[in-house]
Amino acid sequence: MERPFVFINSAMSADGKISTKERKQVKISGSFDFDRVDALRAGSDAVMVGIGTVIADDPSLTVKSEKRQIERKQAGLEENPVRVVVDSNAKIPLDADIFKKGEGRRIVIVSGSASSEKLRQLEDVATIIIAGEDKVDLAAAMEELRKTGINRLMVEGGATLNWGMLSNGLVDEVYTFIGNLIIGGNTSPTFVDGEGFTEKEIMRLDLFEAEGMEEGILLKWKVLPCY
């Protein structure tokens, strides 16, 4: 199977939370880290999030720096990477910021259970990929993205999509900024939620970079193959 190079970037608290129990976007990192994230977006062919993040945060996922937008255009690219949402039932609101803000292609990946009426409406603002029957089949989706010319994919969460990608062996690298705060809470999303691994299945990582940044630390890991 051919798939893009995939990395996850996330900001988490010292206790591994990526948001609070309110499950809304919370500022974990500072302006330096947001600029680093912007550079990662600008260097990617596509940026992908789960529908939970769209509902919670309504992100635009655009490249914010004008200089980077210009550099992309000079390289013959669109101002923004392709923005991709994983959304089995096509729940994404038609007025989501991903559709309203910035230029460039959008892709919504749905499953066979999405309503055809909603898909017709979405076709005006996005390309639709159908992968899987009830829930998006992420491995099949990665193959489709690769076929559309996406070679480098940045995943920006959230917790459930991170689990789906990691547990299906679809991630090459993980970048985590760990901020100087504790969020706590049984229901606050952690970097990876979902079902979780058993001890036998635990996923191993190889740390290849660690850098103190602002009031936290940025860690870069390679995902080691599972045997």
Ligand SMILES: NC(=O)C1=CN([C@@H]2O[C@H](COP(=O)(O)OP(=O)(O)OC[C@H]3O[C@@H](n4cnc5c(N)ncnc54)[C@H](OP(=O)(O)O)[C@@H]3O)[C@@H](O)[C@H]2O)C=CC1
């Ligand atoms: N600090 C940070 O860096 C970030 C924090 N966040 C936070 O994360 C939270 C959102 O995370 P979460 O609620 O987990 O939502 P996600 O963004 O992870 O979206 C999860 C949804 O994706 C859909 N999906 C479809 N197929 C799959 C699949 N095969 N595997 C996994 N998911 C699939 C499911 O919905 P369906 O079945 O309907 O398709 C699922 O519920 C928010 O609180 C947000 O603020 C988000 C991004 C970054």
Ligand SMILES: Nc1nc(O)c(N)c(N[C@@H]2O[C@H](COP(=O)(O)O)[C@@H](O)[C@H]2O)n1
């Ligand atoms: N890197 C990082 N640090 C934080 O503190 C954050 N809260 C996030 N959140 C992510 O940024 C997205 C917002 O994107 P736009 O500014 O709307 O383009 C949000 O959805 C999270 O993915 N990231």
